[in-house]
Amino acid sequence: MDVRRRFGGGPVAGVLPVGVAVVVLGILLFVVRDAAYRATASGAVALPSVVGGFFEVVGELGLVVLAGVAAWLTWRARSRGLEHLAVAAVAAVSTVAAYVLSEVVKGFVREDRPCRTLSVHTVAACPAPGDWSWPSNHATIAAALATAVVILAPVWWRLAVPLTLAVGASRVLTGAHYWHDVLAGFVVGVVVVWFGTWALAPTGHRLLQRSVASGPSRWRRVLGQGYTPRYAAPDLAEAGADPEGEGSGQPGGPPAR
Template sequence: MTTLALGGASIDGGLYTWITDLAQRAPHVLNTLVSYWTDYGLGLFAVLMLIGWWRARHAGATAMAMALAAPVAVVAAYVANDVIKSFFNEQRPCQTLHTVTVEACPALGDWSFPSNHSAIAAAAAVAIVLCGRRLGWIAVPAALLMGASRIWVGAHYPHDVVVGLLIGALVAWPLTLLARRAAPAVDRLSATRLRPLVAAR
């Protein structure tokens, strides 16, 4: 497979360095919170999708089909992002620029472009918005904060995050909408023992 060596430092290395230098001057408590968020924040999207599924039980077969498709869309976005990542040999910025970062720098060969965290967060946020806009008021800012945190802790260049967010959104949007066609299948499930999982009444 042909791979491309992407020189991320020439794209936005200066912005990356400015952000990581700012992180070094930030209060320790802030960096601790950002580290926890970047490591465990994706769990919030799982909780939001679970809430979306629970609410969809009261909203009909179409809403339930979309809610059930949300995690599938997230997995698809991750796979798509990882496939794209395999075509680009972009070293992590902390390896290339030798900056001091909030979190330990990933090993050589752990490619940087595009950001998996950002793709997953964006895919989840888009799917959640399509399932229920109220939850979207939480999911969308959380996705943007996840992307920003990946730069703050030193794991990614800004362009890694932007492209990851775009990939996640572009994969999740059509897949979640396409799931509406599965409403008849949800109706059939509601006539089985699985009814409590797909309908509240």
């Protein structure tokens, strides 16, 4: 079974036009970063305080909802076979990798928060010095989780995509980030999880096959496998042997005629 079949024409299908659009948008947002930030943050402050509080809640609660959906889909994958479970597990690992990468980039770029460098009153308190701005961790995590959700169950894009955009927008509305910080976070999250899952899902599938074949029954139950699956002995299956010895009375023997 092709673990990568859910990616359609491959991980790079349609990437070029999207990539060009993202680069152009990123350049524009960087050029107007100060003006765009001031307009957004000041506009949010002018709204009723309850609205500002809502923006803060969206930034945190959105991540919780996305993580909950991703966790549920991962749990559900157990009952759909090791192929689905492997994709879910690799997507989860890739999500963590996206967050770690965003932290590494933050420490390398060391861009100050706009709420610290610009004289703008903001909805939320400005993070402490040394808590760098580019890229946005919230945007990275939201985009990574949303990408994992869409890979596991494409129909969930209707929730995942708008919620991710809301999380990203909330980071600018509350004054924590520039718009280009959020866009960069989106790019990191999507790229790492999409390409990471495509590249590593087959390896994850093989590792799960071997662990089920050689592991204890308790481990098989954890993985949702209450029995030894038909691909527990892939080498025999690929060689055309009969691992069950059906029809011959001999293990691995030819079928009886």
